[in-house]
Amino acid sequence: MKAIFATAPGSPDVLQLRDIPKPELPSPHHLCVKLAAAGVNPIDTKLRTRPIYYPEKLPAILGCDGAGIVEETGKAVTRFKVGDEVYFCNGGIGDEPGCYAEYTALHEDYCAAKPANLGLQDSAALPLVLLAAWEALVGRASLQAGQTVLIHAAAGGVGHIAVQLAHHLGARIAVTVGDSKKAGLAHGLGAEKIINYREQDFVQETLNWTRSKGADVVFDTVGGETFLRSLNAVRIGGKLATLLATPLSLADTQLARLRNLSLCYELMLTPQVLKLHDERIRQRRILEEGAKLVEEGGLGVLVTHRLPLEQAAEAHRMIEQGGMVGKIILTMG
Structure with missing residues (x-):
């Protein structure tokens, strides 16, 4: 073969x-x-x-x-x-x-x-993208009907599955995308709030969408600065689920602690x-x-x-x- x-x-x-x-x-x-x-x-x-x-x-x-x-x-x-x-x-x-x-x-x-x-x-x-999205949103973040969730890179492999899964669970969905084509895809899959991260500040847009509270859950499939900035897009006591291992500075850790955040790491290959x-x-x-x-x-x-x-x-x-x-x-x- x-x-x-x-x-x-x-x-x-x-x-x-x-x-x-x-x-x-x-x-x-x-x-x-x-x-x-x-x-x-x-x-x-x-x-x-x-x-x-x-x-x-x-x-x-x-x-x-x-x-x-x-x-x-x-x-x-x-x-x-x-x-x-x-x-x-x-x-x-x-x-x-x-x-x-x-x-x-x-x-x-x-x-x-x-x-x-x-x-x-x-x-x-x-299989892999379904498992990653399911393990993160259901297993780690325990996303519930009526909760708000911000999903990064919503048109990507894991992202477009995560949007559909969140919609199935009854959550309200905001997403980040990079262009109008991806925005149309995410909207068609059930996203309520579309944020073009190239033109808009996703943290501020998420706060505006949630009346300054922040999202109940943020799902990060990007890592790096996107993950670190997401610390301010999650509500106090909310959950930030990520597929990546972004290093945290002492200041980042203190910010997460101040906001009582749950940082949820997901590796579906475990x-x-x-x-x-x-x-x-x-x-x-x-x-x-x-x-x-x-x-x-x-x-x-x-x-x-x-x-x-x-x-x-x-x-x-x-x-x-x-x-x-x-x-x-x-x-x-």
């Missing part, structure tokens, strides 16, 4: 297409899936540049997100049969092989049936990195809930670029240029 390997830390040029044997089943509980597509995420580019989890295991197949058809099942598999269409977030961080490949093997417990009304290739774009079997099953159940939402019309994933597997390096370059709308997928065959 064909697979894309990260051969060394570095630029997108370190991604190489190779022919390797199809994966064998590591246990009787594993499936072999013929992949239709792999999702491409910013974490892939970061792990290519700096493989922090398993640097000793290069070369490695990247790509956490996949969707495809079950081609083989282990003797103990009970949840799926040959021919089932599935999607999942598995591998791709340097240990278990990822999804930049024509086939992959994974434990049946980490696999979910794809949404019935979503194409097989597009399903590959959903169950995989720390090999927490029960937590990975819990995340699979989130994918099952997400599939129901898609089938009910409450959630969709926007795929804006489809590239063949061989163009993985170009997909990484596009993500690293910034300003992405929606998701990129790599297609097989």
Whole structure:
């Protein structure tokens, strides 16, 4: 089969297409899936540049997100049969092989049936961003109906899922975007307040929108100055959830303490990195809930670029240029 390997830390040029044997089943509980597509995420580019989890295991197949058809099942598999269409977030961080490949093997417990009304290739774009948004808004921030939430980079991969999830939860939504096209997308997904961060001060706009209180929850997918400035956009006693690890100065920490803020950090890869079997099953159940939402019309994933597997390096370059709308997928065959 064909697979894309990260051969060394570095630029997108370190991604190489190779022919390797199809994966064998590591246990009787594993499936072999013929992949239709792999999702491409910013974490892939970061792990290519700096493989922090398993640097000793290069070369490695990247790509956490996949969707495809079950081609083989282990003797103990009970949840799926040959021919089932599935999607999942598995591998791709340097240990278990990822999804930049024509086939992959994974434990049946980490696999979910794809949404019935979503194409097989597009399903590959959903798992990681759904898990990140769900874990941040539901798991960390406990976002409730009627609360206000500010979502940064609302047209991006995680952002556009977060807007839909917040809308499903009944929250009032403000977003930051960089242009009118992204504003239209966010409004169509349920955002009430649109803030163009290039032209407006998002802190002041959020205070104006909430009658000077600040948002109950801020969801940061950007980090850096956006995260630090968000300390003043959250209400007193509110929650700031972030996907990034932005350094805090003593003054920043004192400000967060003065405002009694809850700083909520979310890394949806934790169950995989720390090999927490029960937590990975819990995340699979989130994918099952997400599939129901898609089938009910409450959630969709926007795929804006489809590239063949061989163009993985170009997909990484596009993500690293910034300003992405929606998701990129790599297609097989």
